[in-house]
Amino acid sequence: MRLIVRIVIGLLVIAVIGLAATWFLLPSLNDRQTDGELALPGLQGPVRVVRDEKAMPYIYAESMEDALRAQGFVAGQDRLFQLEAAKRAASGRLSEVFGAGADDAIVNLDKEARVIGFRRIAERQMELLSPNALRSLTPYVEGLNSYITDHADTHPMAFSLAGFEPEVWTVEDLLAVTFFMGWGSAANFDAELIAHQVIQAIGEEKFQEIAPIVVNPDNPEAAPAEEETAATLSRWASKTGAPAAWTRGGWRQQGHGGSNNWAMSGAKSGTPAAVVTNDPHLDSRNLPGSWHPVALITPEVRVVGVSAGLPGVVIGRNDHIAFGVTNAYADAVDLYVETIDPDNPDNYMEGDQSLPFETLSETIRIKDDAAENGIREEKLAIRLTRRGPVITDHDPEKGDGAVLTMRWASAEYMDGELGLDALMAATSVEEALDAIGLAHMVSLNFVVGDVTGRIGRRASGVAPIRLRGDGMAPFPVVDGEDNWGGRIPAAEMPGEIDPERGWTGTANHFTAPADYPYVYTSYASPSYRYRRMSEIFNDKPTINAEESWAAQYDTLNVFARDIAPIMAAALLEDEDADIQQIGQTLQDWNHRDDLGEVGPTLFQEVMRHLARLTYEDELGPEAVTAYLSNWYVWQERFDAMVREGTSPWFDDTRTPETENLADMIRRAGRAAQERLASDYGDNIENWRWGDVRKIGFTGPLRLDGWVGSLTGNRDVAMPGSGETILRALYPYEKPFDSQWFASLRMTADLNDPDKVRAVLPGGAVGRTFHPHLADQITDWTDKDAQIYWWFSDKAIEENTQSVLTLSASTS
Template identity: 25%
Template sequence: MKLVKKILLVILFLLVLIVIVGATYLQYSKPDYEGEFTLGNLNKETTVYFDDYGVPHIYAENQKDAMTTLGYVHAQDRLWQMELMRRIAPGRLSEIFGGAALKTDKFFGGIGIDENSAKAVAQLDKNSQTYLLAQAYLDGINQYIAEGKTPIEIRLLGIEQEKFTLKDVYNIFGFMSFSFAMAQKTDPLLTDIRDRFGLDYLKDFGINGELGTQQLQSFQGKYKEYSEISKSVTSLLEASPVPAFIGSNSWVIGGEKTKKGKVILANDPHIMYSQPGTWYEAHIVCPDYEMYGYYIAGTPFPLLGHNREYAYGLTMFENDDVDFFQEEENPNNPKQYKTPDGFKNYTYQQKTIKVKDSTDVKLNVKTSQHGPIITGLLDGLETEKSVAMHWIYTQQKNRILDAVYELSHAKNLESFHKSIELIHAPGLNIMYGDAKGNIAWITSGKLYKLPKSVNANFILNGANGIDDKKEWLSFDQNPQAINPPWHYVYSSNNQPTPIDGYLYPGYYLPKDRAMRINGLLEQKNKWDKETVSKMIVDNTSATAQTIVGNMTKALNIANFSANENQALTILKDWKATHELNDIAPTLCNKWFYFYLKATLEDEFGEENFKLLLNTHIVKQMIENQTANAASPWWDNVNTKDQKETQSEILTKSYKEAIKSLENQLGSDVSQWQWSKVHQVTFQHPIGKVKLFSQFFNVGPFPISGTNEVINNQLFIYTDEAVIPVKGGPSTRRIIDFSDIENSLSVLPTGQSGNPMSKHYSDQSEMFVNGKFRKMKLNKKEIEATSTKLIFKPKS
């Protein structure tokens, strides 16, 4: 008995010791926001003031010292995130996560980002400021790796740290350029709909205007179920530990429409929510340079920024920069494919994927003249389909690093405009405003026209020599508006109007946000940052009343229950707002799910229906289809002896929605508030493991907003009791040139990626409640409200 007690005491002692050691390490691992350190390769002492939200304000004698310091402080807050970001594009996640990441590594390792990055580094001018300052930033990161505190995530996973290189920087930009991936999700599904059901079934989607028969005939053959490609790519991106860009809002108001006669810029890029969030804020001040910027982990120059002279932001252009080609293989030689000039040989490359605690995996990458054969890179696909992916990012010269440097070092609007031409992909709406009163919207991207008989929304024919004929357009043909006479510009991923009669193809989001932004800006003058700060969290839908009107008008209310009638009254009286206490959004979005399920699932199957819900085209179709009583989708193909009508389907789905809500929220309709179902959790990759979720994750929080309002909180339509919000504003920024030192911003969670930092989640409640904090530029205010960290040159 005494022996048992001794053993228990020893076990208890060891457990207490583990807890003490763990707690001690966690305390030790906190970032240093004050004190004095030495840093190699500094010319002069550099001071960093960390303000009350952990934003570093770096005061240096020259830009090289500032960038070295930026790399160091960025790494101490976000090294774990940097490690993830640099691994996904070259296919190196399996080294730290094991076989669970192998599917992701096989795909990304095969599509050519890593090779493109190596080529871009080799072509970079080694004497340019881009190169020298980027190397200084990387030097700061690498000094932190060598001398700083190792993040807990890296310790838990046992990652051996390596130095960061310029190729890592390009790989990070490469993944962020790919992650939009709407073509990969959409084109295969649209091709299947075309080949299985015909042209009538595509009309409700409104892709690129009317689809003529010539376009339908651009490639036809037996049905191949290309949706397997959509399924594979969607699952890879959903499982990715790195968030994807998905949308955004931005507008710039000219001085003619503001209260104080100065430009105001607003921007909220939409990215899948994660913890830590996408952006790291830093303010650099040198004798010849100042910039308050927003940085992606592991990259040296900001994608968003402002100073006293100008401000810029971005949204996704959503243009089509990816095409898929079905290659026709030689029946006598599977290593060849057909071209107009005869059969050509595929090229082959073998790569090695290292897998933690397992044997290496050999990856064979097959490539045609159009690009890598992605059907050989995705699990579960029939490799004989041989579908090639042509992506402008890897096919054109990569100058993304030069471009981002130039954006953050522009001298005026003219030089800013010129730098955008360097970005061939991704397509971006880049927004600009300055202290001189200029405003601009300029799109990036290498644009092209296809023959009229070709529609790039489908899998194209790789053998006919027609589908891959591109007429490349000059940069001056990119959509843009510079100082327009209506005195404002805006972008919300909407379809640009035709230029020279040509409507640029793409995967644009519905017009809802664009209509709302334009409507508010057009009718009002005397804007200031307070009224703009209310507008950027606006929750009113521009189209919901029209859509709900179409749907309720078609209902057969003869046998409605009391709850069904009460809910219908609420919907008819609704002003299309999505506040936490509203009930109508709960009703509307549940009904949307059941109506879409009833119209799409019988033709396309349960799995493909879920894939469609992940695309923009479903959002595009809702308004069109609910107004079209003749849509072929209304009929349930499984009921052979009858043809369902719009009224029957909408009535049935409405009743299903009410019944579902009664089961989930109770029988009292007045208790079905939006706050009970619309919630967000900012999830850390390790927080997916239940044991670590409370330590790493932030949330859950009820949150206002919805799909396609200005306060865009993105979710997939579902019958779940709680709708998990997947993405939304990655930051909200309001730059007011009449009061530049008091411009406003907020991050979804916090500045630091270290769970022990007080800045890990200190903005989360502010964010979900639509509040803001200052972006400080005034040095006296910064000094008075900050901690101070001094870096001295190593002797």
């Protein structure tokens, strides 16, 4: 017996030692070379890649072309699996390596990418690129391909685990990824489909009562004219319906997120130079996150910041300026209701003219173990009109409805420049704004500050000049006349220079001024974050860099401050003691969405149920689900209705009584209490915000269970909400499952020659088991953490951990 025990103990010891050895060896088995020398063909001179304590690369080169070539190589070292996934997503080739997915979800994503045509658009853009633009893109692609082809032995482990290998890139691939990323900022594709579905449920007149509104807090009267919206809808109201499936899944831009940015002038910051802060909100739950930190240092340019897997830096600073971005949500997309020729269903009508659809044929390859050679093929026929592709041909439910086409200004109004190279080299606010005007592929609000203390803001991208309609709902093609009259000139996109108050900023809100001559958008974020920014920054004569950084962590919920007292008053009148307790908690709450508070949980849950109870009787289950699925469609309108308090929408038409707002709040309170008790127990103290709402980070392969925990999975408690500057927005249908949050926090103080304060919710290296996959998460949650990108040579040298020399050939 003792011998058996000894054998068992011995085997356990061996197993533990083996597991420990494996754990410590895995990072080195899944690593890449960061010291010594490597060959990088095409370089004109040697390049040094210096890495700091966070594994962030600082690329020293004698020319920008060499720096970009090295950046492509380093991006491959650090983020190759992530880059390959993005390329395949943009080209509609995910299912080729990942299979069809549950309910064909991955195949449907591929169909969307093919129908929208990111790759087709990229090929057209390629034909227009100037030699200057090609000098930015080609070296990066060649450097990336050098890593892919020459260093297969150090490719990330994720490829072997997933069962495929990366492919070489073309410039067209890079452009397709850029357009794919730009799609999420193109505004209201999803909202137009929602508007259509709601109109079919209740008619255009009733829809007018709950149609989206956009608010510019700097001049609230700048919302789109209601009479123009009504005219647009009346022309559309008689049309037949598009399939509801389009609004329930897929065919959506990721337009529910957002970002904050602001720039303090030298006068406002109390220093000679400007201070720029940016926290872009993306779904960055998949580690290592959305952004790759990098510095490019040449004799002419020194720039440090982040890249989204593309050449150059899109957020960061150089010696003269700092810059940050948010989604601008310029409405660059319109849907159209096409009229089919009644005598020839293969044609569509342009006024009295019958035209044939252009038809493209594509083949989607789908990984399928049951198929011959493990791959099956699905043919895809894509019809196009003069405006763009037909999106309703590929309804998963094969519904018979209107023929809707999609038109995208970014794909229609192209030119040969990209703008990012000029922005990285800009030496003043004016030069930066000129460069931003060249960036047509993505709709972003840039804020800029320079070393002289000046600041500015300008929207990039392309927005059409609408001659008819406001873009809120699909536009009926009746007379064949184009409702677009070109693009809004780049210099006339919303923006400002050196505002008198000393700061400028955006929070995805409606930024067009009251006298703006164009229809800019009918879709934007509710104004709560920007209102809170204005309160913080206008109340103090100066905002220094430390205070600018701290503002990113502000948790005051302006929406709740307006609405929670109304809720509390109604709930305190309920006969049920549990509902009264909810009311008392809301009344005592300070409207900050902090981890230890129960108030945020109660407010969000009561608000969710109140919204559904307000609309579901008239909209019906499908339309109300679509309507509430997009916060930007309904939240600002709902806020106004609750504050006003007398809307007939609060009456439940399914009952003989006439309910008012207070009645509906009490119903919502009971529904909230029931849901929270069911999910978290009866004790209200267990409903604290930090206990019910966490961000779930996952490793590159998104594995579950204990295996997933070994590859980076973790849950992180996060204060804030969708309405606070410290943002953590959840989908309406998945309460508290936060998916959009700060994918980066940055404050670039141009008075500091040595560093930029910045942190990621992940890390610099996208390799499973790597120590720099998720090493910044703890600092990301701590507003007092001191974590930096280094800027000066001295600071970089003091924090150097490794040096890799790249040259055209090595001895």
